[in-house]
Amino acid sequence: MPRQLHQPDRYPLTSKYDAAWLLDLDMGPNPLWLLEDLARDLALKPGMRVLDLGSGRGATSVFLAREFGVDVVAADLWVDPAQAAATFAQAGVQVEAIRAEAHALPFEANAFDAIVSIDAYEYFGTADSYLAYITRFLKPGGRLAIATPAMRQEIRDLGEIPAHIKACVGWEAVAWHTAEWWRFHWAITGLVTVTAARLQETGWADWLHWARAGRSPGRDSVIAMLEADRGELLTFALVTAIK
Ligand SMILES: C[S@@+](CC[C@H](N)C(=O)[O-])C[C@H]1O[C@@H](n2cnc3c(N)ncnc32)[C@H](O)[C@@H]1O
Numbered sequence: 001m002p003r004q005l006h007q008p009d010r011y012p013l014t015s016k017y018d019a020a021w022l023l024d025l026d027m028g029p030n031p032l033w034l035l036e037d038l039a040r041d042l043a044l045k046p047g048m049r050v051l052d053l054g055s056g057r058g059a060t061s062v063f064l065a066r067e068f069g070v071d072v073v074a075a076d077l078w079v080d081p082a083q084a085a086a087t088f089a090q091a092g093v094q095v096e097a098i099r100a101e102a103h104a105l106p107f108e109a110n111a112f113d114a115i116v117s118i119d120a121y122e123y124f125g126t127a128d129s130y131l132a133y134i135t136r137f138l139k140p141g142g143r144l145a146i147a148t149p150a151m152r153q154e155i156r157d158l159g160e161i162p163a164h165i166k167a168c169v170g171w172e173a174v175a176w177h178t179a180e181w182w183r184f185h186w187a188i189t190g191l192v193t194v195t196a197a198r199l200q201e202t203g204w205a206d207w208l209h210w211a212r213a214g215r216s217p218g219r220d221s222v223i224a225m226l227e228a229d230r231g232e233l234l235t236f237a238l239v240t241a242i243k
Contacts, residue, residue: 005213010202011036013067017059023215025057025087027079028119029222030210034147034200034236035060035118041196041240042145044068048113051075051137053102054120058084058095064116065093073112075100076120103130107137114143119236121146122175128185135191138243144192149176150199150237164228168221182239192241203235 005019014022014032022032044050046069052061055074061084064072072095074084084097100106102124115138117125124130125146135144154177155161161173177185183197200206208226211219226234 005210008033008202008206008209014063017063019213022059023213025059026214026216027056028216029149029207029214029236031056031060031118032063033206033210034238035063035116037200038116038118038145038147038238038240039068041238042114042116042143044070044114047071049073049111051107051112051115052095053115053117053134054123055079055084055097056120058087058097060116060118061095061097062088062091062093065095066091070114072096073098073107075102075105077101103133105137109136110139110142111137112142113139114145117146117148119147119149122148122172126175126177126185131186131189131191135243140243142243143195143240144243145238145240146182147236147238148182150203150235151176151178152199152233152235154178154181162229162233164225165234168218168225176234177237179237179239182237186239186241192243194239194241196238196240198238200236200238204229204231207234207236 007015011033013036048070050070050072052074055061055076061072061074074097081097081099088095165173179197179199183194187194211222
């Protein structure tokens with residue numbers, strides 16, 4: 001029996017997409033809801049060259065190409081690019097799919113107008129040196145925009161990874177930060193100007209809603225984490241900066 005996904009009204013662009021298609025591409029929480037919200041802080045225009053970094057099974061790249069008419073490169077480590085390419089062909093969008101490790105990207109400097117990363121940057125982007133590396137691929141004036149699992153308080157300030165979070169994701173939660181952590185971490189370098197760094201007010205509720213409908217193998221433990229959290233700590237951060 002397929003699970004139902006009721007799409008919230010606050011994501012009108014995503015609501016046009018078939019829920020079963022979205023859930024078939026599930027690798028983590030509500031990528032298109034995150035991207036639709038993040039895109040409000042971006043100024044994407046047709047013809048721009050955009051890197052979707054950690055693009056997974058490709059729903060976000062389809063959305064970028066269709067909704068904004070941008071020219072997308074979908075780069076991911078775990079997903080076979082042939083599988084992503086089949087999704088793009090089926091969706092009727094021209095998106096280049098490549099396998100790439102986020103620290104060894106096969107691009108020229110200044111190659112992109114925007115780099116977008118949905119629920120992926122936390123896997124590779126928290127090291128102090130990473131911003132200097134990734135912004136090398138942005139044109140001057142280009143934008144870096146991420147949606148990443150976030151905390152309402154820093155784990156450093158809490159003194160530990162809360163038990164309900166540790167039970168689900170273990171040590172990996174050390175990469176989950178507040179929006180202000182991201183703002184400072186990027187702004188202090190002088191490499192970019194941070195134009196938005198916000199926590200999603202509906203992030204926890206969206207995440208739980210998606211997890212309940214989703215099909216990923218770890219969903220029960222994600223649901224348990226979110227239910228125990230009650231929205232007190234967990235949400236998503238949406239961070240955008242201009243080079
Ligand atoms: C939770 S999935 C999200 C995928 C997709 N953005 C979405 O929201 O559906 C995280 C993605 O990050 C990618 N990833 C993790 N570490 C990476 C790395 N070092 N380089 C490139 N991609 C990486 C994985 O391949 C995976 O597809």
